[in-house]
Structures are given as structure tokens and as C-alpha cells.
Amino acid sequence: MMHPCKSCALRKMSIFLPFSESEVRFMTEFRDGEVHLETGQTLYHEGDDLNFFYTVLSGQGARYKFLPNGGRQLVNFLFPGDLTGLQGLLEGQASTTAVAACPMVLCRFRKTRLPELFRTSPSRAYALTWVAAVEEHFLGETITTLGQRTALQRIAWALLKIHSRLTAVGLARGHGVPFPFRQRDLADALGLSLVHTNKMLARLRNQAQWEDGVLRITEARVLAEIAMVDLEEPPVRPLL
Amino acid sequence: MMHPCKSCALRKMSIFLPFSESEVRFMTEFRDGEVHLETGQTLYHEGDDLNFFYTVLSGQGARYKFLPNGGRQLVNFLFPGDLTGLQGLLEGQASTTAVAACPMVLCRFRKTRLPELFRTSPSRAYALTWVAAVEEHFLGETITTLGQRTALQRIAWALLKIHSRLTAVGLARGHGVPFPFRQRDLADALGLSLVHTNKMLARLRNQAQWEDGVLRITEARVLAEIAMVDLEEPPVRPLL
DNA sequence: CGACCTGTTGATGTCCCTCAAAGGGGGTGG
């Protein structure tokens, strides 16, 4: 297709800031093709020299960091609209491993053209920085959760965040949002053991159901109370 | 003084990428004065409308997030060269409270001029994004620490990171680096209780001493082993 | 001198980890 960005479905979602005509033209030329991943495939490995960065177009994945003792931390989920790979911008070395949890499509950008982006399209460069700032903000919230919340509160917090983020990109289907991960992934995201994660999920079953890769929240109010957060939509943000 | 950036001591440190002549000129004009803080003063409060962002020139501080239950999370320390306030770029609302742990000097930038920076100085805009990516990378490491490391490992990890970061900005003084925080701050940074933090610090006394606001590391190798990290210098990064 | 803050140490409790085992699909092969 000639105009992959022009027809991009993500761009139309209200959570993303609109593109100008010239921005659409620029991105169409700037992008470096698409990447298609199957379930379980890795986008990049920890330690890889990263020549690209990516925007998630569809599907879901996660970035993991592995420790010498066998531990594994899920640093963040990769949802449609998320940018990943920028971290490796500096060291050239990826600090995490990105894996697809279901079939994914990503928009690819070449790192060597980054200076050109900054020279040629200030508004797109601004968007890039903005997205990085959004991500930074979210990681700060995650740190707060890991540092201060109990297991039950962490689960409640995560389910709410995940649900609202996926709803914001139009994935709600009445019966819930697709969330194709295992309990082990959620456990690794929250610094909990698999067993305890399972037990806390059971205790929240009245407020949220997560089965067969579909997450449904029935008592958001209660979850928010448990998690000590306010119920709010994800803020509007740019898309790359 | 006419050339505050030209004479900036930070710029000369090898951990920071060099400025071109034109970049120095640009920043001199772009900056919006200095902010001087006394110990305990706050740079901004959670919920504030943020019109500025800042680079730490000297001194140290931290960003905190407070929870309804009285909990407090130290999201990150603010060391010389660090950029802060960008997170609030989007919501306009600061998500954390920034407090000085000793007298601080910061370089101030006006948010409304950000688009101008992207239009006028692509190389500076690139540096800004780079710094944000560095920060994002570090927050990811912190998440891994909070999620996967034990109390002793967290303390060892934090002491190493803090020491190497402060050394990289030239604060080592033979007997150690200045670190003007309380054990309560470190506890809040690592998601531990004050009491337990104290006990773990005691157990590491042979490897690291932290007294009277000075941190000295005598057995970095041992600490690194405990923390499950490699001993390495902080990567070179831009300065704003 | 007393009030307050920070650091230190001991005692007690508990949240969560680890170990263990069983049940339910889904896939493969006999």
C-alpha cells in the first residue's frame, strides 16, 4: 500500500493526538516497514545491538529483564500505540527482551535516521519526546506500586491500568478486553510469586474476571478503592 | 554573568557529551535563570501546574510520591546533570513532589519555549530526548530491583548506583561522596521499612559506610556480587 | 533542661514465598 500511515487505524483513536497532513506524509516516508511477530517470538534480546525502534500497531507483548538468579521482571507491557526500543538509543544495547504475547504488528523505524527526524520534523520529534515522557511517568507509577502497595493492591492497580489502557485503544468488546498473558507474567510484573498472584486474583474475582485471555472488570469502584487510585482515563498522548 | 553556560562546570565532566559552540550560545539564551533551594525546600508539589523544567547544577534532592495511606515512595534521586519536570510536560500536572536534600542550584527552562527548542536546535532537542531515554532506562532498572531483589540486594544495588553516579559527576573526595539523605529516604526509595533498612545497612558496614551524609564504598566487588550487578561506569549522556 | 530528630537494636507478628500436589484442557503419538 502506498499510504500505510494515512490509513492507520490507531491514528483515529481519540486517545492519540491528531496528525497534520504533512506529518502523515513525513511518517509514511520515515517508517521502515512493518514487523510481524507470532506468539512467543522476540522482537529483540537483552544485549542486542538495536538498530531500530518500534511502535506497536496491534497485538500485545512485554519487555522482560532477566537476573542471574533466574528471576524475571516484566518491566512493562507493550500495548498498541506504545513505543519501544528508544531506551537502547544510547548504549546501542537493549537492556530488556521484548516478546510477543500474541500475534503482533509493529511499525519499524531506523535509528540512524533519528537525527534526520529531529532536523526535518520538529513536531514529530516533539511527539517522540512526549511519548518518552509519558512512558517515564508510567514507570514512576509502577515503582510506587512495587514499593508501597501490598499484593492485593498491586493486582487491583494493575488490572485497572491494563483495562483502561486497552479500552482507550478501542479493544473493549462488551465482554472485556483481550489480555493474552499468563498469571506468571502478571506475577513477574508486580514482583509477586505465581502462587500468591493466583490467590489474590481469586480474592478479586467478584471485581474482575480474567479468563481465557480476556479481562473483564465488573467493580471498578471497588478495585480503585483497594488500589488507592482514582478512576481516570489515560491522558491524551501522541502516537508515532 | 553573560555566559552562564559557557562557564558551566558540569559541561566539562567526561560523563557528559560535549556541546558545540552554537549549542552553548543557544542554551545561554534559552535558559530562564537559576533556582536556588535551601535544604528541605520543594521545587514543585504533586498536582502543581508545571511551567518549567530543570537541570540540576549542584546539590541533591529527590522526587517523592505520596499515597493516601501515608506511604511515601522516593521515585528517583536528583543528582547533578539530571533533568526533572519533563514528566509533567503532558498533563501540566506534576505527578511527584521534588525536594532538596541540601542546598541546590538548578538551571530553569520555560515549558512554553519547548516547541521553539525543537524548531531551532535539533541537536539540543535530540539531547533532551536522549536524557529522557536514559532516565527511562534507569527507572526500568529500579523496577527490576524492587520487583526481584531482596532487601540486602536492594541496599547493595542502591549504594553502588548512587556512588558511581556521584563519582561520575566529580563529587568523590577521597573519603567518599556526599549523600545528604536519611535512612528513611533510602527505605522509601527501595520499598523497605526504616528499621529493616537500618539492619541491612549494618550488615553491609564492612563493604560500605554511610555516615554524616558521606557515603564511602570499600568493597565494591562484594557489593556487586550481592546486588547481582556488574561494576560499570554510568554511560556517557547529554546534559541540558 | 526538655523536645525533637536520627540512628540503633530487640521482640513479636504477618504477609508472602517456597514446596507440594491435584485438576483441567490441548496436543501428540500409539
Added chain:
DNA sequence: CCACCCCCTTTGAGGGACATCAACAGGTCG
């Protein structure tokens, strides 16, 4: 078509790491 296995989920039992409660020492300040 059933046997078998693997992965995921679920539940119970026991133990350990860390939180909470409590008390004291030293330093600083009013």
C-alpha cells in the same frame, strides 16, 4: 480413540523475610 504429557491454574501447608511495635542512645536546638 485413548494414553500420555505438558502447560496453566488452583489449593493447602510450612517457613522465612520483612513489617510493626517498642525502647534507648546521641546530637541539636530552643
